[in-house]
Amino acid sequence: MNLATISWKNIRQRSLASSLTTLSVALGVMLMVAVLVLVAILESTFSQRSINYDLIAGPKGDPLQLVLNTVYHVSPPIENLPYRFYQDLATDKRVEVAIPLAMGDVTEEGGFAIVGTIPEFFKIPYAPGKDHDFRIKGTEFYQPFDAYIGYRVAMENNWKVGSKLKLRHGGVAGDHVHDEEFTVVGIIAPTGLPHDKTVYVHLEGFYQIQGHDKPLKEAIKREREFYGEAPLSDDEMAAEIKKIEAKYGVHDHSHDHGHEGHDHGHSHETPIVQKEVTSILLSCRTPIAAQLLAAELKKGFKAQAVNPIFPMQKLMNDILGPIKQLLVVMSGLIVLVSGIGIFVSIYNSMSARRREIAIMRALGAQRRTVFGIILAESVILCVGGGLLGLLLGHGIVYFAAPFVEVRTGLIINPLTFEKTELILFPVLLLMSVLVGFLPGMAAYQTDVAESLST
């Protein structure tokens, strides 16, 4: 019979106290593991080079909001940029690829984010790594009212290729639903990225929705303001409007009229001045070109271009970092308190077990043997509790993953294993040795003859 077996027998003899102390360690470790795993997921989600593009161009404002909105679709857009600005960037010699994005609406069913974009978006690997190429089951995305949907959207709304969908304006539950219908022409295979919960519609179709193209007068005014051009007089404005209407025909969707008998599903070209984009993804020819462009826009009028990594790193360092530290310290304290609980439990049991220790000594057990038996009990309780906590911690993440995903949009792999977890076990082992030392010494110093006579 080895030490561990003898210790295990003693633990079982005090099953209630042993279970409770083990459970307290398990709960502490469970919390710590859950915190470590969830924070690791947040870090890897927000800290990695989350997209393949060098810059995100958007209106001046909070760079973090621009990134959160463009990449994660979890923050409202800052404002809009004129489409002409996108065209300027697309033809800039420093820019290799420019992808316009238009956001703000959600699906009528399920409230999934709507992103208007161009077909080229799907031909470029979105994020580093092969897994983040777009794999789409369906047909080409080229008609104005075509849509690609993420796999979570497809699953939750039970949509297939050919399904029809409508957009709720502004993403607010009480806001109106646009009449125009988009047709699902493809389903994006799971990516583990926000695409899974997004509906991509053709940018041209996005503009053709009633209210998405600004009234001509306002659109002209906004574009001139953006570029810092002098306002037009009434006559000049009327002439400009006339010129545009002559070129594109009259298709003002912004006026207030009855919907009956009006076909909003038709397609036509929207005047460029009436188009706006929320942000623009940019791939530059060289990293220096990207830096120069970002610096140029920073000095300029009403736009900015940010490297998506920096605002997220700032978020991690400024907010999530301290929160992580706080949670880890708190769960560490729980583990420490449960360690003290184990100490108290074993130490209290020592007076009752002095006779048992003496019996073992009388049978020939050496002092170091009985010390080892008590220490082994402490190790079994601490490490056993740690293992249980590890399972419970990952269990919590496993069961919480779908809820977190629904509430925050974060995609969580419940099998994520954080390297820091490996440190837990040496720490628990050290704690068990410290916790078991004093009771072990009490066993070591037991006076056999005296204990046997009482």
Added chain:
Amino acid sequence: MSLELKNVKKAYREPGGQQLPVLNIAEFKMKTGEQVVLVGSSGGGKTTLLNVIAGITAADEGDVVIGGTNVAKLSEPARDRFRAERIGYVFQTFNLLPAFTALENVLLGMSFGGQKADKARATDLLKQVGLSHRLHHKPAQMSVGEQQRTSVARALVNTPRLLLADEPTANVDSANQQNILDLLRKSCRDSGVSLLLVTHAPEVASQFDRVEKLSDFNRPQG
């Protein structure tokens, strides 16, 4: 295995700090395979003497020679090892561990003697003491007689050369008393083990050829 005590002294320190002499034995001898009963008044030092012989308590002075080994001169770990390997001890209060079954209690005796746990031998011994039906019972589930028989099996499991029994029949009923005694004597006789048994029961002492009165050779004050 023979036993020889020479000039063995042992005193305890009282709460007031004074020394209380308990043992002062000029000489005591036992031959190999001999069965000796030791009688004496309560508090006369019988248990202390057994503890000194077993190496549980260190003598203050003198020699305790068992089979040629002077136990009194051994270090504590060596005494522990010697006790585990060569000495069997049957206690008045059985001293079984409550968390362990009868079989495990017997195996425990082997664990500290550096032997590999021999389940077959432990089972066989328990069968010999009539406990084949109690192998997996814990002490609380056994009668006092069964508990003492378990402790006898535990004392014999390491094939000791000297068996010390401290009033082994004091806590068992009269029917079991003789069984235990017969069991101890026969087991020791069969395997040539020396037996030193402490009792204050005349009916027990009367069955032994050699009866020693502790006060005859122990003079603590002298």
